[in-house]
Amino acid sequence: MSKIAVIGVGQTKFSRRPDASIKEIAFEAFKEAVDDAQISTGDIQASIICSATHYDKQRTPAGVIAEYLGLNPQPTFNVEAVCASSGVGLRIGWSFISSGLHDVVAVVGFQKMTELSSAEVQEVMGRSGDVMWESPFGTTMPGYFALYARAHMQKYGTKPEQLAKVAVKNRFYATKNPKAMFQKEITVEDVLKSRMIASPLRRYDCCSNSDGAACLILAKEEFARKVTSNPVWVAGLGLASSPMTLTSRDTSLSSFNCTTEAANQAYKMAGVTPTDIDLAVVHDCFTITEIINYEDLGFCERGKGGPFAEEGQTYLGGKIPVNIDGGLLAKGHPVGATGASQIRTLVKQLRGDAGETQVNDAKIGLAHNLGGIGMYCAVTILKV
């Protein structure tokens, strides 16, 4: 199989962006990625535009974004897998190159969540689950993950303090990432005192809506070697699904089956095991999700995610550094941009270009990108 590299990465700061349109935030990330790859727009043979389109005022945003980026007449289209949109976009870009159709592809993830009024966001939020059987009872995103949190606490004795540790860690690392939304540290006490959103999850257990974009330039090996001396290779890909309704899932409600499935695929393809991973970026839409991810990805034993967080094993210097870019919780979660932003973090680390948070001698990184209420999961393993 031919090798495919990530040759360029770019990201806007994740924040509220009342000063820019979706095209303009996409451009910021795209320009940074093109400059990073030291190529020109004309080298890009296709663009994959990733967003959760229910947040967009613009119908089919790939049209206006590809135009604005100067990517006509090359193929372009939208990819939507909610929060996993750009994780899935990377897989499609990989397939385009792997098939021989294209040599260089841009994957652009973006979201301008504040483009909708808060009433509109609330309305969209009310349709996060199966609208026939679950939304009619007022389910919410935090509510779904809270159901998992409660089940995990019951089954394994996971404590609110352990959840809080995840938020504290991710806020801490966000202060070292200039592109992160939140730049202030918090304490366990702050988390436990924050207002309840969906018990047992409190305000600081939840990520924030934000605006932002991230872009990846993927290229086939021959092209990558021509333009860069430090390509980062896509070594493993996994993509899987779980039923959307909670009632069709495993009744333990304390693990995401799509994660274990996607992780197995990616580990197998990359020929590595969880202990080989030097650092990971995982989908921490809520603190409980990060804890469950530790277990589902095999970083710790099943049921031990809480103590793993409590012991600080996912800090730099711990067993496996996780979300040392701030994660979704503190870097911000502009839905469509998250997967690409995770890959950007790994690429910087594997190039040895991560500054203060650099993991010593990082060679293998894993990105885990979960979609919606846990029905889609993309796992990507990068290597140098």
Add this chain to the structure above:
Amino acid sequence: MSFGKFGKVSYVSETKLQEFEKALEAGRIMGTKCKTCGKLYFPPRADCACMKGDIEWVELKGNCRLLTYSTIYFAPASFRYEVPYILAVAQFEEGPTVLAPLNKDLKEDEIEIGMSLRLIPMELAGGRVIYELRKI
């Protein structure tokens, strides 16, 4: 006859499962069962994923056991005046599970995972029909 009265808010009114709403109005909780593979579905489905058989309606007794729950304080726009409310997932003694509101009179400290509950059909003001989990 339609599906438009099911739930506190409804998003789907057209389905092959209109019988469900009618039965709920009559106080019965119905699932569907595949005549070929025997799989029991709740919520009901009009088609079995085994692709081999027709489905039939079967009544569920409503006895279930609590799997997990959460009290919602931050709600979608249409539920803004209902907060806080409790959502729960429970497993029927017949096997399938249900996501439903838990009766508001229950306080959080009276709720225990594993406790016995019953899923009760209810009519709301304005003729909407729902089901709710209650302590028995």
